[in-house]
Structure formats: C-alpha cells, structure tokens
Amino acid sequence: xxxxxxxxxxxxxxxxxxxxxxxxxxxxxxxxxxxxxxxxxxxxxxxxxxxxxxxxxxxxxxxxxxxxxxxxxxxxxxxxxxxxxxxxxxxxxxxxxxxxxxxxxxxxxxxxxxxxxxxxxxxxxxxxxxxxxxxxxxxxxxxxxxxxxxxxxxxxxxxxxxxxx
Amino acid sequence: xxxxxxxxxxxxxxxxxxxxxxxxxxxxxxxxxxxxxxxxxxxxxxxxxxxxxxxxxxxxxxxxxxxxxxxxxxxxxxxxxxxxxxxxxxxxxxxxxxxxxxxxxxxxxxxxxxxxxxxxxxxxxxxxxxxxxxxxxxxxxxxxxxxxxxxxxxxxxxxxxxxxxxxxxxxxxxxxxxxxxxxxxxxxxxxxxxxxxxxxxxxxxxxxxxxxxxxxxxxxxxxxxxxxxxxxxxxxxxxxxxxxxxxxxxxxxxxxxxxxxxxxxxxxxxxxxxxxxxxxxxxxxxxxxxxxxxxxxxxxxxxxxxxxxxxxxxxxxxxxxxxxxxxxxxxxxxxxxxxxxxxxxxxxxxxxxxxxxxxxxxxxxxxxxxxxxxxxxxxxxxxxxxxxxxxxxxxxxxxxxxxxxxxxxxxxxxxxxxxxxxxxxxxxxxxxxxxxxxxxxxxxxxxxxxxxxxxxxxxxxxxxxxxxxxxxxxxxxxxxxxxxxxxxxxxxxxxxxxxxxxxxxxxxxxxxxxxxxxxxxxxxxxxxxxxxxxxxxxxxxxxxxxxxxxxxxxxxxxxxxxxxxxxxxxxxxxxxxxx
Numbered sequence: 135x136x137x138x139x140x141x142x143x144x145x146x147x148x149x150x151x152x153x154x155x156x157x158x159x160x161x162x163x164x165x166x167x168x169x170x171x172x173x174x175x176x177x178x179x180x181x182x183x184x185x186x187x188x189x190x191x192x193x194x195x196x197x198x199x200x201x202x203x204x205x206x207x208x209x210x211x212x213x214x215x216x217x218x219x220x221x222x223x224x225x226x227x228x229x230x231x232x233x234x235x236x237x238x239x240x241x242x243x244x245x246x247x248x249x250x251x252x253x254x255x256x257x258x259x260x261x262x263x264x265x266x267x268x269x270x271x272x273x274x275x276x277x278x279x280x281x282x283x284x285x286x287x288x289x290x291x292x293x294x295x296x297x298x299x
Numbered sequence: 300x301x302x303x304x305x306x307x308x309x310x311x312x313x314x315x316x317x318x319x320x321x322x323x324x325x326x327x328x329x330x331x332x333x334x335x336x337x338x339x340x341x342x343x344x345x346x347x348x349x350x351x352x353x354x355x356x357x358x359x360x361x362x363x364x365x366x367x368x369x370x371x372x373x374x375x376x377x378x379x380x381x382x383x384x385x386x387x388x389x390x391x392x393x394x395x396x397x398x399x400x401x402x403x404x405x406x407x408x409x410x411x412x413x414x415x416x417x418x419x420x421x422x423x424x425x426x427x428x429x430x431x432x433x434x435x436x437x438x439x440x441x442x443x444x445x446x447x448x449x450x451x452x453x454x455x456x457x458x459x460x461x462x463x464x465x466x467x468x469x470x471x472x473x474x475x476x477x478x479x480x481x482x483x484x485x486x487x488x489x490x491x492x493x494x495x496x497x498x499x500x501x502x503x504x505x506x507x508x509x510x511x512x513x514x515x516x517x518x519x520x521x522x523x524x525x526x527x528x529x530x531x532x533x534x535x536x537x538x539x540x541x542x543x544x545x546x547x548x549x550x551x552x553x554x555x556x557x558x559x560x561x562x563x564x565x566x567x568x569x570x571x572x573x574x575x576x577x578x579x580x581x582x583x584x585x586x587x588x589x590x591x592x593x594x595x596x597x598x599x600x601x602x603x604x605x606x607x608x609x610x611x612x613x614x615x616x617x618x619x620x621x622x623x624x625x626x627x628x629x630x631x632x633x634x635x636x637x638x639x640x641x642x643x644x645x646x647x648x649x650x651x652x653x654x655x656x657x658x659x660x661x662x663x664x665x666x667x668x669x670x671x672x673x674x675x676x677x678x679x680x681x682x683x684x685x686x687x688x689x690x691x692x693x694x695x696x697x698x699x700x701x702x703x704x705x706x707x708x709x710x711x712x713x714x715x716x717x718x719x720x721x722x723x724x725x726x727x728x729x730x731x732x733x734x735x736x737x738x739x740x741x742x743x744x745x746x747x748x749x750x751x752x753x754x755x756x757x758x759x760x761x762x763x764x765x766x767x768x769x770x771x772x773x774x775x776x777x778x779x780x781x782x783x784x785x786x787x788x789x790x791x792x793x794x795x796x797x798x799x800x801x802x803x804x805x806x807x808x809x810x811x812x813x814x815x816x817x818x819x820x821x822x823x824x825x826x827x828x829x830x831x832x833x834x835x836x837x838x839x840x841x842x843x844x845x846x847x848x849x850x851x852x853x854x855x856x857x858x859x860x861x862x863x864x865x866x867x868x869x870x871x872x873x874x875x876x877x878x
Contacts, residue, residue, distance in 0.1 A: 136469045139480055184480050188878050197463030198878055202479035206468045213480075 137206045138250040140214040144185045145256065150178050154186065158193035168194055169204060172211060181212040215252040217259035219297045223275040226265025233286070234273035238262060240290045241275075244299070258299065305371040320351055320362035320373055330814055331375050332384065332413055334450050334500055336363040338817035341455035346448070347387050348413065351375045359383050385417045393424035394472075395501075396445035402502040403685075409500035409812050410448060427472060436483035438662055439491040439655040440506055444475050447503035451476070452813070453495035459799075460773030462605070464489050476503075479878075488608040488877040490773065492601035492797045493655030493679075493806020498813070506655045506807060510686050512676045516647040517560035523639075523646045525631055526561035527706070528552060529624065530568055531653035531717030531802035532680045534828035538809040539684035540694040545824030547832065550699020555687050556651070557700060566702045567650065568709030570627030571716040571725070573850065574598065575841035577868055578620045579729045580860040582792055591615040593768075593783065593790040596722050598622045600660035601797025601806070603872065605773055610780045611874030616793075619869040621673070623716060624650050624657060625666050627706060628673030629867045634854045635706060636669065643669035650677045653717070653805035656797060668867035679807025705846050711833030712841045718826035719771035719801035720747035720754060723794040727758065727767070728840045734761035742839055748830075750800050750822045753778060755790075766790045772799035803829070 157174045161167035171194060175186050182205050191198040205211040223229075223238040238260075242248055245258050252259040268274045271283025275293075282293060301316035307327040314323045319342070324331050334346040342363050350359035352374040353367075359380060367373070374380065392414065399405045414421065431444035449467065454476060457465040464478050464487045478487045496504045516524050537548035556564045582594050597603055597618045607614055621629065628650065632643040650657060657677040660666070666673050678686075687694055701707065712728055715721030724744045731739050746756035747767070752775035758765045768790045770779045776795050782788040798805045803825035811821065833839060841847065851857050855864045 136473045136475070184878070187479070197458070197466070198479040199464055199466035199468075203466040203468055207470050 137213050138248075140181065140183050140252065142215050142252050142254055142256060144183050146179060146185060151189070153178050154189055155193065158190065162194055165194060165196060168196060168201065169208075172201065172204060176211060180216045181214055183213065183215070212250075214250050215256065215259065217252045217257050219257060219277060220259045220261070221275060221277050222261050222263040222266075224264070224266050224268070224273065225262045226269070228265070228269035229273040232272040234275070236287050237273055237275065237285055237290060240287045241294075244290060244294060258294075258297070303367050303369055303371075305367045305369070305373060307373045308375055314367060318367055320353060320360070320365050320367055320371075321349060323367045324351075324362060324373065324375060325818065329375055331362045332416075333363055333813060334409060334413070334448065335452060336817075337452055337455060337498065337813055340459055341452055343451060346391075346450050348384055350383050350387075351380055352377055381417065384413075385419055388414055388417055388419040389421075389423040391448050392419060392421035393426060394428050395421070395448065396443070397421050398446075402446070403505045403508065403681075404499075404502035404810075407810055408502060411501075412812070429472060429475070431475060434477075434484050435507065436485035437489065437491070437659070438485075438507060439658040440484070440493060440496055440504060441508075442477070442484060443503055443505075444477065445503075446501045447476055448501055449474055449476065450500060452498040452500065453504055456494045456498045460490070460492060460494055460797075461609075461777040462488065462490055462492075462773055465495065482878075488875070490601045490604040490608070490797055491656035491659040491806075492773070494798060495806075496655060497804075497806055497808065497810055498816075500813065506679050506681065507658060508682060508685075509658065509676050509678050510682050510689075513559075513649050513678060513686065516649065516676070519647075521645060523562050523641050524560065524649060525563045525565055525646060526556045526559070526649045526651060527565040527567050527624075527627055527631075528556070528651040529653055529717065529802060530571065530714045530721075530829055531805060531808065531825065532651050532683070534717060534803055534825040535653065535808045536680050536684060537694075538811075539681070540687075542695070544811070544815075544819060544821055545827055547828040548694075549832070550701070551694060551697040552683075553702055554697040554700040555683075555690075555692055555694060558692055558697070559686055559690055561649070563703045563706075565627065565631065565706040566709050566713075567623050567627045568713035568716070569706045569844070569846055570623035570625075570630070571713035571722075572710055572841035572844040572847045573626050573630065573868065574620055574623045574716075574722075575712060575725050575729050576847060576851075576859050577626075577864065578618050579726055579733065579842075581618055581620060582726070582730065583733070584860065586791065593788060593793045594618050595793045595795055597870075598716065598722055599656070599795065599797045599802075600654070600663075601656040602776060602795045604656065604659070604875075605776055605797060606780070606795075607872055608875040608877060609777070610784060611876065613780060613784055614872040614874055616783060617872055619865075619871065621666065621868055621870045622657075622660065623713075624652065624677070625660065625673045625870070626868050629666075629668035630850065631706065632669035632671060632673060633867055634850060638705075643671050647676070648674045650674050651680065651683045652677050653680050653802045653808045654798075655679060655806040657807075663870070664873075665870045680809060681807060684809070705849065708844060708846045709836075710841055710844050711836035711839035713844075714832045714836070715829050717802045717829045718822070719750065719796050720744075720769045720794065721801065721829065723747045723767055723769050723792070725841055726792065726794075727760075729842050730765075731760050732840060732842065734763065736761075747794075750820075750826070752799060765792065767792045767794075769794045771796040771801050773797065775799075800826075
C-alpha cells in the first residue's frame with residue numbers, strides 16, 4: 135500500500151512551529167539526524183504534512199523529496215492527521231474472522247472517510263490496526279484509549295454518537 | 300599508489316587499491332553488464348545485474364561496489380552468473396510495462412538489450428503488477444513509472460544537479476520513483492534540464508514528444524515553417540544514424556530539415572551572434588554605470604529556472620538578454636517577417652535543440668516580440684532524428700547543404716555556444732575588440748575551455764582587470780551562487796549552463812548506454828566538432844557577422860541595446876520558490 139496523503143487543511147500553530155524550529159536548530163549540524171527530527175516533528179503535530187516536511191527540508195538543508203522518501207518508507211511516520219477522536223479497528227486474524235472488516239467498512243461509510251483519513255473538521259480519524267491482543271473480545275476497536283469489544287455492525291452508530299457524531 | 304593484482308576471466312590486471320571489480324574488469328577489457336551503476340555518480344549495488352563470481356567472496360557479488368583484493372580471481376560470465384542475471388531480468392520484467400513496439404527508447408533501451416542478450420521473454424513470472432498514472436504535467440518531459448526499473452539513476456543525476464526533486468517513495472512492491480507528496484512534476488522546482496531522460500535506461504523518462512506539432516505545421520499550406528538549429532545539434536545528430544560520437548553533420552542536418560518540408564532552414568548561431576553584441580553591450584553598461592555585477596548569462600533556460608527557484612533574491616544578476624533561440628525566433632517574426640511580407644502569425648518557428656528545457660522556455664512570459672510567441676515548437680535532437688527516420692531519409696547519404704539566408708550565417712564565436720565556456724569566449728572576443736578599439740588576433744581563451752565544472756580566469760583588457768567564471772551543471776551553479784549570494788564573489792561576468800558540459804551534453808541529445816557514458820569523453824568529442832568549426836571559420840567574432848550588422852543597420856538604428864532591440868531581444872525574470 136502506498137501511504138495516504140492528508141487532504142485536510144494544515145492547522146499548525148505558531149507555538150508548534152517554534153518548537154519544531156528549535157529542534158531543527160539543535161540538529162541541523164548533522165544531516166544524519168533527519169529521522170530523529172522527523173520523529174520529534176510527528177510528536178509535535180501528530181503527523182507529517184507537506185508544510186511540516188518542507189520546514190524540515192529547508193531547516194536541515196535536504197531536498198523535500200528526501201524527507202518524503204523517509205516518511206513513506208517507515209511505517210512509524212504518518213502523512214495523515216489524527217482526529218481528536220481516533221478510531222482504530224483491529225484487522226488481526228481473530229477480529230477479522232469475527233467480522234471486523236464489516237465494522238471497518240461501516241465506519242468508513244458513516245464517517246465519510248477512508249482508512250488513514252481524517253474528517254475535514256479534524257474531529258474523527260480512522261485506521262486499521264494489527265492485532266492488539268484482545269482476541270477474546272473479538273471483534274474489537276479502540277477509540278483513543280477506550281476499547282470496545284464483541285461488536286457488530288449495528289453498534290457503530292452508537293459508538294460514534296457517544297463521541298459527538 | 301598501492302596496486303592490487305587480480306585476474307578477470309583469466310586476464311591479469313593491476314589496479315589501484317580500492318578499485319571495484321567493475322573497474323578491474325574494464326581495465327582488463329572485459330565489460331560487465333550494469334543497470335543502476337553510473338561512474339562517479341551512482342554506485343549503489345541495487346540492480347544485481349553486475350553480479351560475478353570472485354574467489355574469497357561468499358556467493359555472487361555485485362561488481363560495481365565490491366572491491367578487488369590481492370590475488371582475487373574473478374569470473375564474469377559463468378553459468379551460475381548467467382542464471383542469476385537471467386532471474387534478475389525476469390523479476391524486473393514481471394512489473395515492467397512491455398510496450399516496446401511504440402516505446403521511444405526501443406532499440407536504445409538498456410533493459411531491452413539485456414533481455415535480448417539473455418533470452419528473457421518477460422512471461423516467466425506473473426503476479427501483482429503495480430499500476431502508475433503517467434505524469435505528463437510538465438511541458439518538457441513525461442514520466443511513465445510503469446516502465447521504471449527503480450535503478451535510481453534519475454535520482455542520482457537530479458541530486459547531482461542540486462535539484463533533488465526525484466527520489467524513491469514508499470516501499471516493497473509499491474516503491475516508486477517520483478516527487479514529494481506525489482506532486483505533479485510541473486508543481487515542483489524541476490529545472491527542466493532533462494538529464495534524467497539521458498540517464499534513464501528505459502523509456503520511463505522521455506522528453507515530451509512534440510513532433511506531431513511539427514508534422515501538422517509542415518502539412519498546413521497556409522503556414523510558413525522555419526526550422527532552426529542550435530549549435531550543439533550538428534555535433535551530435537549524426538550519432539542517431541550510426542556515426543561515431545564527434546561527427547559533425549551540419550550539412551546533412553540542413554539537407555534533412557529541407558527534405559522534411561521546412562520553408563526556410565535558419566541557424567540559431569545567428570541569434571548567438573546577436574546575443575553576444577546585446578550581452579556585451581549590457582555588460583559594459585553595467586560596468587560603467589554601476590549595475591548589478593557579476594552579470595550572469597541567460598542562454599540556458601534550465602539555469603534561468605534554477606536561479607529563479609533556488610536563488611530568487613539574485614535574479615538581478617541574470618542578463619536580460621533572451622536566449623539565442625528566442626532572439627532568433629523574435630527576429631524571424633519581426634525583421635524577417637517584415638522583409639518577406641509574411642504575417643508573424645502565419646510563421647511557425649520550430650527550434651531543434653539539444654535541450655528539453657527549451658520546451659518550457661517557449662512558454663515563458665515576455666517572449667513574444669511580435670505579439671505572438673517567438674518560438675512555436677521546440678524539439679530535441681532526438682525528436683528530429685525520429686522525424687528523419689519516419690520521413691524515410693537515408694541521412695548518411697544526404698548531400699551537405701547550406702543554411703538559408705539571411706539568418707543562416709554565423710561566426711565561429713556563435714558555434715562554440717554549444718559547449719561550456721563558449722559563450723564566455725565569444726563574449727570576451729567582442730569585449731576585447733570593443734574595449735581596445737582594435738581587431739585583436741589573439742582570440743582563443745584556453746582558460747575557459749574544457750569540461751571542468753567551474754573554470755575561472757582573470758584577464759587584463761585595455762587596462763581593466765576582468766574576472767570571469769564559467770560553470771556548468773546545477774552543482775557548480777549552486778557553488779557559484781552561494782558565493783554571489785554571500786557577497787564574496789568578485790567576478791565581473793559569469794557564464795552558467797544548466798547541464799554539465801553545456802549544450803553538447805544537454806538533456807535532449809542522443810542517448811548512449813551507461814557503459815559508453817562511463818568510458819567515453821562524450822563532451823570532449825562533441826565539443827571538438829564545434830571548436831574545429833570555429834577554427835575553420837573566416838569570421839570568428841560575433842560583431843563581425845554581416846547579418847548582425849545588416850540587422851542593426853536596417854532595424855535597430857545601428858545601436859546595440861537600443862529601445863527597440865530591448866523590446867524584441869530582452870526579457871524579464873520572476874522570483875520563484877521551491878514548494
């Protein structure tokens with residue numbers, strides 16, 4: 135799978151930029167620190183949109199494409215914004231055979247976004263996850279740090295409602 | 300120097316310590332196939348085509364990166380090696396779009412040749428095949444990743460150019476070469492140099508083919524089609540027809556253009572001569588009146604775009620002169636059109652260039668002296684060869700013919716524009732005569748010749764000390780610009796070309812396999828064609844050109860850099876940005 139690229143507008147703040155710039159300043163003497171800077175940047179913004187990668191590229195004096203190549207190579211980097219409410223549906227083997235695929239599809243259709251995307255208002259984001267070790271509760275999903283188990287497709291609307299959908 | 304003794308296929312060779320197996324093999328006269336390797340630019344051992352057997356090594360090793368050791372015996376073509384190469388080719392072909400019949404690189408494709416050599420059909424593996432959209436957003440080139448073999452030669456050369464917009468994205472089967480955030484090529488700070496099209500081993504990167512526009516113009520009886528060629532084209536076109544590198548084919552090129560149906564065949568060398576008198580006038584004006592120095596040449600649209608995008612604060616250093624191609628187009632649609640009584644809009648000016656960036660340049664703003672674009676279509680040397688083949692001309696049997704008048708006469712100064720240092724030398728010849736008020740006979744400036752990426756010279760002309768620099772390629776341009784931006788540069792005049800070596804090795808020139816590029820001085824051989832032509836020329840200074848004199852007498856009130864000349868022959872620049 136090629137990595138999804140965020141289509142939601144960039145909402146970075148001046149504080150976040152100042153924080154990133156100070157990290158760049160501390161690392162720019164050594165180009166091999168690029169990944170470390172990217173990790174810190176993701177810590178600040180939650181993801182690495184074009185605006186952030188461009189700040190890193192300019193600051194570290196490397197081409198933007200180099201930053202993007204690293205960001206798309208490693209699974210740890212995300213190019214899509216996480217919402218205030220981040221929903222991860224387990225697509226591990228146990229959950230999948232118990233029907234988590236259908237739940238994932240239902241979430242996509244109710245939220246109007248695909249996996250690895252965020253709603254335009256920045257409220258909800260959706261992703262598929264590997265096994266989270268809660269196979270006894272299969273199928274499961276997590277909403278931020280909350281775990282919901284033994285779900286059916288019909289539970290989806292109720293869960294979303296709880297988070298203001 | 301410490302030397303290592305080894306044997307390649309039984310042939311004993313002695314090579315400097317640290318040499319790779321590939322270098323040792325080349326020293327022994329043995330060629331090992333490569334796909335990703337580029338001498339001094341890309342040695343990454345990625346494609347595994349160059350694997351060989353070597354004593355002391357575990358398994359097969361990639362010759363391009365594996366160092367030789369004392370007493371090593373290397374076998375480059377055993378059954379085991381052949382089987383490994385064959386499997387590698389089969390795997391590459393399993394995701395390759397095998398539309399060879401219509402591919403621009405068919406018969407000149409390094410992958411196709413290897414598959415032919417190794418009897419690989421492409422039917423061996425079937426499985427997931429990623430599909431990529433074709434990026435034809437830019438005016439100068441087309442990327443078809445379905446033909447990409449991920450060798451990363453384009454990535455290496457783009458980094459070498461200090462542009463660095465190309466790289467490998469995603470991973471595994473999804474790995475793809477492209478631009479950050481999957482932006483269209485046209486939305487990136489690509490400088491259009493086309494060096495990636497020259498190094499691509501397959502048809503994944505090609506110039507955007509504009510030959511259909513030329514065929515259409517030729518077929519239209521209401522159009523007056525003028526075809527004109529840059530100096531570097533005559534030094535390389537012959538290679539497309541089996542002639543050795545370094546064969547000058549000016550006469551046959553002109554004959555071919557006429558047989559394709561051009562109403563007039565003109566020489567952009569004429570525009571080069573005009574460029575020199577305009578540029579030298581501008582330079583002397585800047586020196587006398589405290590203008591921005593150093594002044595930098597603006598003939599190379601790849602370089603101009605580099606400056607606008609990467610050094611937007613320094614664009615005042617660029618000479619306001621249009622490039623020779625645009626000047627020739629402008630003069631065709633003004634002076635020539637008036638003389639011949641043809642409406643500028645009925646003239647189709649087709650430029651044949653060693654360059655892909657010219658396709659971008661013709662679409663720039665402020666390039667329309669007669670209110671219509673100065674140049675309508677720009678095709679590369681390669682596209683012209685394609686047209687000649689389609690026309691069915693036996694190129695090598697064509698007679699040598701002469702350019703048409705009036706815009707077909709040139710000087711030796713103009714023809715050397717095609718190589719790095721040529722514009723500088725041509726400018727110095729004229730500046731020297733003008734400043735000393737003499738007809739100087741010492742006109743060869745060795746210091747600015749050759750293929751070093753940066754050349755500097757200090758000259759004493761009429762009591763003035765003039766410091767000049769000549770650079771070619773993005774990397775050298777970047778070094779020069781860093782000095783200019785920081786204020787430490789003390790040059791008066793700088794020539795910069797976007798492509799390493801200048802136009803003779805431009806992005807639109809005939810393509811040779813990498814082993815030829817690694818082992819033959821392509822730049823030197825092509826440049827020699829131009830220097831030889833200069834040496835044989837009767838007139839070797841731009842300001843002596845009778846056509847240039849006639850142009851200024853008849854059209855520009857006998858004044859270089861006059862208001863009208865400024866309107867027709869000069870342009871403006873815009874500060875750009877990267878992303």
